[in-house]
Amino acid sequence: MLDGARGRTGDPRAGRGEERGRPVRVLPSFGVPRPTTNPYIVMLAAALDAQDGVDLRRFTWRTALAGRYDVVHLHWPESLFAARSGTRRTLKRWAFLAWTVRLAVLRTPVVRTVHNVEHPRDVSRLESLGLRAVDRLTTARVVLNDVDAQVRTRVPTACVLHGHYRDWYAPHPRHDARPGSIAFVGLVRRYKGVEGLLAAFTETAREGPDLTLTIAGRPSSEALADAVRGAAARDPRVRARLGFLDDAALVQAVTSAQVVVLPYRHMHNSGAVLAALSLDRPVLVPDTAVNRALADEVGPGWVLTYDDELTGGDLLKAVAATRDRAPGARPDLSRRGWQEAGRAHLAVYRAALGRGRT
Structure with a gap:
């Protein structure tokens, strides 16, 4: 050879x-x-x-x-x-x-x-x-x-x-964000912390009865699918949209949310974070050096972080921080x-x- x-x-x-x-x-x-x-x-x-x-x-x-x-x-x-x-x-x-x-x-x-x-x-x-x-x-x-x-x-x-993904998603129609709506979008895998997100969301029942949580994406196992469906059955505020998301469905799921939460247990480079920012939706992510640098880059109010394990209080703060976002506001992705x-x-x-x- x-x-x-x-x-x-x-x-x-x-x-x-x-x-x-x-x-x-x-x-x-x-x-x-x-x-x-x-x-x-x-x-x-x-x-x-x-x-x-x-x-x-x-x-x-x-x-x-x-x-x-x-x-x-x-x-x-x-x-x-x-x-x-x-x-x-x-x-x-x-x-x-x-x-x-x-x-x-x-x-x-x-x-x-x-x-x-x-x-x-x-x-x-x-x-x-x-x-x-x-x-x-x-x-x-x-x-x-x-x-x-x-x-x-x-x-x-x-x-x-x-x-960025702005040009990639440009052909697909966007939706207006629903007030109080939280979304996880993407492949549902154990390392992405979806079960922890569901547990944290349960803690918001008293202070955030009008909040909603949508889990949209294809689960990697039946156990994870059952966990999401079980949470939706117990809490009417939880919505399960399990299955493959094409680009149009992903744009709909992201832009319908007021804030996208990605509670990965080990987050480094994340295309999902950039997808949400490219669609002009703020994200709540773990506090890491990479995410702090991204927050500085794109401007205030777009990349919110939390310490240690995600809690209901973190979700409530994220919703409050993103409630009054100016219409037409966009993160700065000029370097990308x-x-x-x-x-x-x-x-x-x-x-x-x-x-x-x-």
Whole structure:
């Protein structure tokens, strides 16, 4: 495989975009977008396609193992192991390891966007080996917030803020916020603290009899679905809208709320927070360094935080703080345009090519 790669590309150090005027050929870890593809990936791909200096390929295993490209850009590399059958997953594991060998031998620069602080824990030993190999091969890191940019690592780090969703959701009609309405929107998973939100909301029954809580999204388990349905049966103020949300349904759920609450147990980079802000709805989130920085960035009154465990008092304060928001008010997302993100990524690719892998 490596001999074939050399035959197609010639000198491993040649053909990496150094030729003046030729776009940098970038192989990302995502393929052609599907209807269920993360909007972040779709918008990033569009931003890169719009850059004259980028020739963005689409991932296939054939291209990865035998194609021509100058830079690899990885997002959630563990997703490359996904398969419907055990046999296919095993084949992908070995293909991934073979790919890391090619990248090492040809000294192909690897750019890694750090979406999560840690590697996933639910991977096999072979998959973990592949992910550790990627860590060693990484030439440059892209982080999505200013806080992570301050962390010192062995490779250079560039901060390219997660872009907004304003253009993405623009085609869908918005709704007027219902006074006193609280919403959780997105995949309902245990780490997102939905059960804690339901318990905290129960505490508001005396002081907030007119409040409502909507849980909108697809549960990851029947146990979570039952917990939400049970809360709705006990408290008429709780509304369950369980199931997949397309973009129009998500816009309806978010914009109908006075405040969106996202009580994740471990929150770092959150597309859901930016989705709510892009739809001009304030959010209540855990007090973390990343969320405090976001609050400073977007302006007062948009990112509200709470300490430790979420309580009914936190919900009541959030509703009171967002009740008199001026009509037409919008958070400041001017640093999060996708055109700027495209240019910043191109700069990272060119810098990675200039350094090579050490």
